[in-house]
Each structure stands twice: as C-alpha cells, then as structure tokens.
Amino acid sequence: MVTRKKRLGMALASVLVLSALAGCGDKAVSGTGGDGKGKPDEMQFYFTGSLNVKELWETLVPMFEKANPNVKVKLVYIDSGSGGQSTFDRIMAAKQAGQKSGNIDLYESSLSDLTKGMKSDLWASFDNSKIPNLSKIDPNNLKNLNGAGIPYRASAVILAYNSAKVATPPKTADELYDWIRKHPGRFAYNDPATGGSGDSFVQTAIYNFLPPEASTSQDPAIMKQWDKGFALLKELHPYMYQKGVYPKKNQGTLDLMANGEVDIIPAWSDMALEQISKKVLPDTTKLTQINPSFTGGPTYLMAPKLSEHLDSVAAFLNFVLTPEAQTVIVNKMYGYPGIKWSEMPKELQDKFKDVAGGYRTFNLGDLGKEIQKRWQQDVAGGQ
Amino acid sequence: MSKAVKQGILGLALVFPAFLLLCLVVIVPILLAINESLKDDQGNYSLQSYQTLFTDKVMAGNIWFTLKLTVISVVLVLLISYALAVYMRFSGGPIVAGIRKMYMIPIFIPSVIASYGIINMYGNHGWLSRLLLPFGIETIPRIIFDYKGIILANLWFNIPFTTMLLTSALAGIPNSVIESAKDVGAGRLNIFFKLIVPLSYRTMLVAVTFSFMGIIGGFTAPFLIGPNSPQVLGVAMRQVFSVYQETQLASATAVFMFVLCSVMGYFYIRTMIKDDKASMH
Numbered sequence: 001m002v003t004r005k006k007r008l009g010m011a012l013a014s015v016l017v018l019s020a021l022a023g024c025g026d027k028a029v030s031g032t033g034g035d036g037k038g039k040p041d042e043m044q045f046y047f048t049g050s051l052n053v054k055e056l057w058e059t060l061v062p063m064f065e066k067a068n069p070n071v072k073v074k075l076v077y078i079d080s081g082s083g084g085q086s087t088f089d090r091i092m093a094a095k096q097a098g099q100k101s102g103n104i105d106l107y108e109s110s111l112s113d114l115t116k117g118m119k120s121d122l123w124a125s126f127d128n129s130k131i132p133n134l135s136k137i138d139p140n141n142l143k144n145l146n147g148a149g150i151p152y153r154a155s156a157v158i159l160a161y162n163s164a165k166v167a168t169p170p171k172t173a174d175e176l177y178d179w180i181r182k183h184p185g186r187f188a189y190n191d192p193a194t195g196g197s198g199d200s201f202v203q204t205a206i207y208n209f210l211p212p213e214a215s216t217s218q219d220p221a222i223m224k225q226w227d228k229g230f231a232l233l234k235e236l237h238p239y240m241y242q243k244g245v246y247p248k249k250n251q252g253t254l255d256l257m258a259n260g261e262v263d264i265i266p267a268w269s270d271m272a273l274e275q276i277s278k279k280v281l282p283d284t285t286k287l288t289q290i291n292p293s294f295t296g297g298p299t300y301l302m303a304p305k306l307s308e309h310l311d312s313v314a315a316f317l318n319f320v321l322t323p324e325a326q327t328v329i330v331n332k333m334y335g336y337p338g339i340k341w342s343e344m345p346k347e348l349q350d351k352f353k354d355v356a357g358g359y360r361t362f363n364l365g366d367l368g369k370e371i372q373k374r375w376q377q378d379v380a381g382g383q
Numbered sequence: 384m385s386k387a388v389k390q391g392i393l394g395l396a397l398v399f400p401a402f403l404l405l406c407l408v409v410i411v412p413i414l415l416a417i418n419e420s421l422k423d424d425q426g427n428y429s430l431q432s433y434q435t436l437f438t439d440k441v442m443a444g445n446i447w448f449t450l451k452l453t454v455i456s457v458v459l460v461l462l463i464s465y466a467l468a469v470y471m472r473f474s475g476g477p478i479v480a481g482i483r484k485m486y487m488i489p490i491f492i493p494s495v496i497a498s499y500g501i502i503n504m505y506g507n508h509g510w511l512s513r514l515l516l517p518f519g520i521e522t523i524p525r526i527i528f529d530y531k532g533i534i535l536a537n538l539w540f541n542i543p544f545t546t547m548l549l550t551s552a553l554a555g556i557p558n559s560v561i562e563s564a565k566d567v568g569a570g571r572l573n574i575f576f577k578l579i580v581p582l583s584y585r586t587m588l589v590a591v592t593f594s595f596m597g598i599i600g601g602f603t604a605p606f607l608i609g610p611n612s613p614q615v616l617g618v619a620m621r622q623v624f625s626v627y628q629e630t631q632l633a634s635a636t637a638v639f640m641f642v643l644c645s646v647m648g649y650f651y652i653r654t655m656i657k658d659d660k661a662s663m664h
Contacts, residue, residue: 191611193626242507245528246611261507369627376622377441380612 040072043309043316046087047108048078052274056332063328064319071312088113091304095122105307106316111363114149114300123148124305130314133321136339141298149300152320153329154336156289156296156359157200160257160267164284169264172291173208177232179264180239186263188241188253191380193372195250197266200295202375203362205229208292218365226374233379246380257281266294269355273334289357296359298338413641420634432635441612441619442636448613452530453599456537460594461587464542468549469579473561490543494536494603501536501608502527527608533615536604541597545590552586553579585658592651596644616640 047057054077061073078087087107094102107113117123125147128134134142134150141151159176161169165186170176180187190198206229207215214222237244241262247253253265254272258281267287275281301320303313319325323344326337330348337344341356349356364371423431436442467486471479489497504510505526512523526532556579564574580587602617609615614622616636624633 193622242525242528244611245525247528248606259508372626373441376612381441381444382612 040070041309041312042072042074043105043307043312044074044076044103045106045108045316046076046078046104048087049108052333053108056329059328059332060320060325063325064316067319068315071315073312073316088117091117091122092120095120095304095306102304104304105309106301106303106313108299108301111149111297111300111361112365114145114302115363117302118146118148122304124303124307124310124313126150126303126314126317131318131321133318133339136321136323136343138340141338149302150317150321150338151298152301152317152338153326153333154296154298154338154359155268155270155333156336156355157197157266157294158269158272158287158289158355159264159294160254160272160281160285160287161264162257162260162282162284163286164282165263169286169288170290171288173204176264176290177236180236183263184239185241185243187239187265188245188247188256188262189266190250190253191246191248192375194248195252197250197253197268197271198246199368199372201266202233202379203364203368203371204292204294204360205232206371207362215360215362215364218363218367220367220370223367223370226371230374230378233375234382237379237382244380244382254281257285269296270333270335273352273355277334287354289355289359293357293359295362296336297361413638416634416637416641419630420632420638422631424631432631433639435632436635436639442632444613445616445619446639448530449599449616452533452537452615453595456534456541456598457591457594459534460538460541460545461591463538464545464549464590465587467542467546468553469575471546471550472553472556486546487543489539494540495607497539498536498604498607501532501539501604505532505535529610532608533601533605536608537598537601540601540604541594545594548586548590548593549583552583556582585655588651588654592647595647599643600640 045057045061047053057075057077061075065071065073087104088109090102091104091107094104114123126134127147131150134147137151159169163169166179170179189201192199192202206226209228209232210222210225214225240246241256247256250268250271253262254267254275256262257265257267258275260282269287272281272285272287276283276285301317303310303317307313320329321339323339326339326343327345327348329335330337330344330352336352336356341349341352362368420432421428421430423429437446467482471483492500502509505523507525507527509527512520515523524531526535560578560582561574564578569577599615600617601615602621605615606618606621609618616639620633620636620640623629623636
C-alpha cells in the first residue's frame, strides 16, 4: 500500500506537470513580417475535448496563420473532463466585473454553454458581412442563435451493426426495439451516465413518445410524461447483453462490438468511423441511422462580446468554414462538417454517405441528469 | 533560554512545514467536505444530505453493497494471504522459490491495466471460457460486470501486500517454537491457531486495516468491472459529483467513508497501544 500510494502520488504529479506544460505550450511563430504591418494581432482560443480535438486545431491553426500572417492564434487546451466549466465561468466573471473578456477571445463548447451565455448577452454576434462563409451553413443550424455561435462541426449517435450477422438493419426506432426483443443478448447500450451514445438511446426512447417540441423544453413538469419511455427501457432490460449489462463509457459498447459479443450498438459516428478505419472494429461493421433519429449536434465556436480581437476572430472563423478546413475537420474527426454536405468534395460525400442522414438535437438542460438518475434507479436497479 | 528549550523550539520548527502540509492537504479538505455535506440546496445548514444518503433506495443499496463486498474481500484476502505466507515460511523447494519471486508482481501493474486483463480473462467468451471449451464447458457464470468480478480484482490488488506483511511477521517466529510444539504432539491446526496467529495478529490487524481502506474506496476496477447497480461508493460518489453535480450528497458520501476508515484506524491504534502497555510489564 505504501508503494502503491507513493507511485500514485508520482503519477499524479507527472500528470499535473504534463497538463500544465500542455496548457502553456506556445505555437512556433510563423511567418512574421510579411506585409510589414507590424506585430501580428494575437487572439487566444480556449478549447477542450479529447486528444483528437487538440490535434485538429494544431493542424488547422498553422494553415490559417500561413494564409493570414497578420493574425496569431494562441491555443489553450483544457484536457477533457478537467475544468472546461471554469473557462465559461471565467468569461462570465470577467463580464460581470467589466474586465473585458478575461483574455479569452474564442471558446469552443456545447449548445448548453452557448445558450447559457446568450441569456447573459455574453457572445459577440457575427453576420455574413464579417464571415461570408456563414452562407455555407445549413440555415437550420443557425436558427435562434442570432449569430452568436458558429457550428463548425458535428457528431451524432448512429447505429453500428455487424453486417455479417445483421443483413437488414432496423430502419425505425420501433424496428430496433423489435430486433432487440427477437435477438436477446445481441444488443447493448452503455450506461447513460458514462457516455453520450447510451444517453442518446435512453433519451430518444423516452422522447419518441412525446411531441417534438418536448425535446427542447426544460420544464420539470415534463418528467411526468416519461413513464412510457421508462416502461419501454425496463421491458427491454432483460433482452440486453447478458440479461442487462450496460458497459461503462462509449468505448465499452464498441469493445463488445469489436469482440463479436453483440451485433448492434448505438455509437458516436466519429468514434465508430475512426475505429473502422483503424481496423479496431471489423470490416463487416456498418453504420446507419434510424427514424426518428438518435441525437447529436454541432460543436460551437463562440467569441466573448468584450474581446478586443474580434476582427481576427472573424477571419479565423471564416477560414474554419472553408471547404479546405472542413475537409481537414471531417477527415481528422470522422464527423459531420459544419457546412452543408453539398459544399464538400464529392469523394467525402461518398465516403460518409451512410451517416449523412442527420440527427436531432435535444436541449434538456438539467433534465438530462434527472433521466440518468431515474435510469439508475428504475432500469439498472430494477425498482 | 535553556538548551532544552532551544532544542524544543528547533524540533517544532523542523516539524512545522510537514504539519502545515498535512493541514493544507488533508485536514482543510476534510473540513471543507464536512461543511459542504451539512448544507442543503439553499445553502442553509441541515442534515438533508445524510438523510438522503441513508434513505434513498439507490444510495442505501450502494452502501450495503459496498460494505458486504469489502468485508468478504478482506476475509478472502486474509485467508489466502495467510495460507501463502505460512506456506512460504515453513516449506521449501522450487515451488516456494517461484511463488516468492512472483507474488509481488501485481503490486507493480497499474489498476487500469490489471482491470483490462481481468476483463479479457474472465469476460464472456474470455480466455478462461475458451480454455474450458475443450472440456465441454460451454458457459461460465457471469464474472465481469458482476459482484464476483470486483472481488477477483480486490484479491489481485491486495493479496501481494498483505502476504508481504504477514511473511515478514512470520519470519519473526523462531523455528524452535514450532518444533517444540510438534514435539509435544500439537497438530497443524493447533499450531496455527494457538501459536502462529497470536504471534502475528498485530501485523494481521495492520493488513486488515490497509485492505479495508483500499477496498472500500476503490474506483477503477469497480467502475470497469462492476455491475451497473448497485455500485460501490467510490463509483456512486463520482457519479453524484461529476454527472449529477450534487456536491452536498457527494461530500456526505465522502465523509461517511472517511468515518468508516477512521473507525478501522482507531480500532487498530487502540489495540496497538493497549498491547504496548501490556508488554512493558
């Protein structure tokens, strides 16, 4: 135990040091001088996520700076799960104190942060005059945003299935539930508290019984209408893998799929596509979307209104929405582009056609946690 | 000032940095957790979190699950470790040498990697079930994603250290004592329970305390290997804190676990002090 504790302390210290170094890392200065306008305008870009997000920006930013020598983008990476919330809190606190933007010029986050900030008039508004490439985005993705958030990429939960075992995958949610009943033990979704793919399966099972507008309501009164959904999930419980096992994290179900333990799982499109391409999932794995679809949604870029570098931010955002940048995003993230598929190169449209069928975006707010709690008690706990 | 007073001050000055570190790293967080656990959703002081902790079906189920799991694991660890220690101490030969070299290995394997190995070994269609196929055994009971899986992991993580402690305690027992007992006709069980256990039970208490504290607070293996419900308190606490964001209930859970470990620690210290006093006479 002493040895273990000591090593744990050493490991934690190492992780902290590495995190600090990653956060402080500065990009090499590229192409100073150029048009001789003096020092480049520097903007600070805060983002969080997994390693692939970090690598994405480390690829895109040099491309942008090469084409725009008068702008420098400083990346500030916050490791997934370790304090992304504090960035939002910092921007909010800076506004309340009248301290400009707290040195945060651009922030990547989710719809919930975007809407929270909009309530406090936190974000700058962009239009076509500043970002011409906004016209390439599907207008539906810009509704209700007032130019405050730029949906630059997206991911969605889809069905991954083993085509060697499942010749005709389910097309609708009801067909999926029937398939589960007819093939006990061959379907799994992960514990919804540990990963979004299982969470999406649970949420859609509940909200498919409700009118569409319910999926963006955060009124606690709607909880009374969840009974049908939870009854369905409880009914399906004994037909799950090993009579009711829900692996932890999105990767847990992908591992079962890789090992041939199950034939169908819900999965994030980006994770599944990446692992198929890397041969972690067998070649027989295919992807499809059902109707009504699972959830998913854009990841947004948003700029504090009080930033002093909004012109540089607008130039960067316009670059991110070019087909060239979006091609890098799609290839690196195996996800949906932020712009319309029709704006993308033909070969990419073909490559991703199986998952281009769309998704729904729920915005349940704190109700999402209530669903997870009730799932833990009613479905996993069998009460 | 007298020399004695100067030395006293110097001693205190040397100890003070470590004491300060202890305060900041251990005592202050504990006090903050206790304070947080005594607040309700409106920020007023109340026992609401503890009431929820002990009456909510999910959390109460988690508590009982964790306690049962911990007790069973500690007992099994102790039995196996004692058997190993006695075998290594009083037997010879190449098998003993082999065990002596290998039994410490699990200490050096990180828990995530060990959990992954256990999943592959004991999982549905894992290595074990494949090895048993030629013998006509088609299925084995569910071990991974089950209570049994966590016990296996607890054994893996705790047997080496416990065995090491007990082996060192048994090394202090002279062979002559054992031989004398044999000469007067004592059987093996009698020797074990009347001589070996009494002479090593203080170390056994140390081992029990360490195993208990390590097992009850476990997270990685129970998270990856355990069932979805009920959960061990470490996993439930993380879910309440990180996913549900109910910091008061998470703090109450942490305080409860701290109290359990304190009781174990107190019991151990009291026994040690009592024995020290007795042995002075």
